[in-house]
Amino acid sequence: MTTDDFRRNRENFCYRHPDRQSFVLCQRCLRTICPECQTPAAVGVICPECLQAQQKNQSPAQRKAERRWSRPRVLAATSDGRPVVSYAIIAITALAFLIGLVPGAGALVQGALLFWAPALYPDLTGAFQPWRLLTVALVHSGFWHVGLNMLALWLLGRSLEPLLGRWRFLTLYLMGALGGSVAVALLSFTTQVVGASGAIFALFGAMLVIGRHLGANITGIAIILGINLVIGFIPGFNVSWQAHIGGLVTGALVGLIFARTRSVRRRRLQIALLAALGAALVGLLLVPPLLFF
Numbered sequence: 001m002t003t004d005d006f007r008r009n010r011e012n013f014c015y016r017h018p019d020r021q022s023f024v025l026c027q028r029c030l031r032t033i034c035p036e037c038q039t040p041a042a043v044g045v046i047c048p049e050c051l052q053a054q055q056k057n058q059s060p061a062q063r064k065a066e067r068r069w070s071r072p073r074v075l076a077a078t079s080d081g082r083p084v085v086s087y088a089i090i091a092i093t094a095l096a097f098l099i100g101l102v103p104g105a106g107a108l109v110q111g112a113l114l115f116w117a118p119a120l121y122p123d124l125t126g127a128f129q130p131w132r133l134l135t136v137a138l139v140h141s142g143f144w145h146v147g148l149n150m151l152a153l154w155l156l157g158r159s160l161e162p163l164l165g166r167w168r169f170l171t172l173y174l175m176g177a178l179g180g181s182v183a184v185a186l187l188s189f190t191t192q193v194v195g196a197s198g199a200i201f202a203l204f205g206a207m208l209v210i211g212r213h214l215g216a217n218i219t220g221i222a223i224i225l226g227i228n229l230v231i232g233f234i235p236g237f238n239v240s241w242q243a244h245i246g247g248l249v250t251g252a253l254v255g256l257i258f259a260r261t262r263s264v265r266r267r268r269l270q271i272a273l274l275a276a277l278g279a280a281l282v283g284l285l286l287v288p289p290l291l292f293f
Contacts, residue, residue, distance in 0.1 A: 012214050016048070023163040023210070026050055027264040035162050044264050085166045086157025089173065090150045093196065096138040097146045113139045115193045117185035121289060137177040137196035149196045156203040163210070164258060172254050175278060176202020176247040182281050183246020185288050191240070198243040201228075202251025209255035253277055 014020045014034035022034045027044035038045040046054070096113070100106040112129075115136035119129040140146035161169040180198015184191060204225045211218040225248075232241030254277065261270035 009215060021163065021214075023214075023258070023262065024165055025262065025264055028054075030264065044267065083154075083157040083161040083169075085170050085173075086153055086161050089157075090153060093138055093140075093146065093150060097140055100139060110139045110194070115181045115184060117181075117189045117191075117288060120185070120285060123289075133181040134174060134177050136181055136193055137173075137199050139194045140196070141194050145195055149200055152200045153196070153203070156200070156207060160203060160207055160210075164206075168258060171274060172202055172206050172251060172258075173199045175254055175274070175281070176200070176205075176251045178278070178281050179250025180240075180243035180247040182284050183249075184240060184242045185285060187242040187245075188240070189288055189291075191242075193240045193243055195240070195243070197240065198247030198250075201225075201244045201247035202254065204228075205248040205251030205253075206255030206258070209252050210259050213259040250277075250281065 010018070011032055012021055013032060014022050014037060015031045016037050017034050020034040020036075022032050024033060024035075024038060024045060025031065026033050026047040027041055028046050028050040031047060033045070033047045037047055039048070039051050096109070100110045102109075113132065113135040115132045118125045119127050119132055122128045140149065157169070160172075164172065176199040177196065178198075179202060181193070183198070184193050204221065207221055208218050208225070211221065229241070229244060229248075232239040232244050254274065257270060257273045257277070261267070261273065
């Protein structure tokens with residue numbers, strides 16, 4: 001369901017396929033195009049009409065060079081809008097879960113990948129293991145844990161990844177995992193945490209912000225998000241609400257950056273803001289030493 005404002009705003013839909021919502025613009029004409037209409041260019045993507053105009057202006061030597069070198073890149077590009085990154089994350093996470101079931105070795109792998117904040121501070125533990133900030137999203141406590149997280153990723157990724165593009169979606173997921181870990185370090189320093197919940201809540205946060213920006217009806221997403229947040233505070237569920245909050249806030253900020261820097265002309269600003277947000281999250285890790293030791 002969408003609001004009237006959303007349906008009337010044609011900029012939210014592909015100009016060649018008015019029924020397909022998209023978040024990507026042609027770098028030349030700045031019209032919205034869906035994955036099927038996108039062709040990789042030197043920077044970003046271009047629409048079929050701009051591609052045709054570009055090809056008409058090429059010299060015979062340029063056309064020959066393009067046929068020889070550029071065609072494999074075009075064939076390798078996304079043309080069907082499938083959430084390939086989402087599928088890849090699900091496959092890697094499932095593999096990590098299966099490895100964790102191997103007697104003996106599985107426990108060692110999980111112990112090396114879970115998030116435990118003291119492992120970031122050599123002065124406290126004698127170890128420095130920063131990979132735990134992200135690898136926490138690969139390990140889970142049981143079948144239902146990994147199953148529900150990957151189901152949420154599949155449901156959200158089918159809509160969000162084609163909307164953002166693969167690299168933006170992957171950036172959102174990883175920064176969500178980072179934000180969840182940072183929140184755990186700040187709010188529950190000695191707790192060992194597993195699961196991709198921080199990254200999943202980042203997807204929720206980004207979808208809320210982007211959906212609101214586009215004028216979509218986000219009531220259903222807000223209700224589901226609210227229920228999951230409440231569950232994190234119910235005793236006995238053994239859920240890290242800190243990771244949920246951290247991922248949600250990080251995802252909302254990333255979504256805001258994407259929404260405000262949608263234009264191709266603002267791509268450098270988008271990258272700079274994402275880098276600044278990542279640096280700010282890492283900088284927050286300087287706070288625990290002042291509080292706990």
